[in-house]
Amino acid sequence: MKGLIVCRTGMGSSLMLKIKAQKVIDKHGWDIELEHDVLSGLNTWRDIDFVLTMRDLTDEIEAAGFKAIGITDLMNSDEMEAALTSVIHTH
Numbered sequence: 001m002k003g004l005i006v007c008r009t010g011m012g013s014s015l016m017l018k019i020k021a022q023k024v025i026d027k028h029g030w031d032i033e034l035e036h037d038v039l040s041g042l043n044t045w046r047d048i049d050f051v052l053t054m055r056d057l058t059d060e061i062e063a064a065g066f067k068a069i070g071i072t073d074l075m076n077s078d079e080m081e082a083a084l085t086s087v088i089h090t091h
Contacts, residue, residue: 001091004045005036005052006061013054014038016074021052024081030088042066050087 005021007014014036025032037045039057042064051061055070062068069083 001030001032001049001087002047003032003034003050003052003087004042004048004066005034006039006042006057007054008039008057013074017052017054017071017080020074020077020080021084024077024084027081028084028088030084032084032087049091052083 003021005014005017007017018034018036021034025034034052035045039053039060042051042061048066050067050069052069052071053061054074055072058068058070069087071079071083073079
């Protein structure tokens with residue numbers, strides 16, 4: 001499975017989300033490859049199973065045709081774990 005993590009600028013929150021998500025993935029031993037990019041680069045990606053982002057960007061990402069997983073608090077590990085668990089169970 002492959003996930004893309006995006007934020008508006010591609011620097012701060014997407015990198016933090018990637019670090020937090022990778023910790024959850026490693027904890028469970030899930031086979032998920034993560035990349036991160038800026039929101040404007042979204043349409044250059046192919047074969048992405050989901051896009052992990054901040055909740056305020058999910059509508060934009062879904063409008064572009066991607067499955068979006070929105071996080072409200074990037075420091076909340078429980079929220080991240082629940083979001084990724086739902087991805088695993090629906091894939």
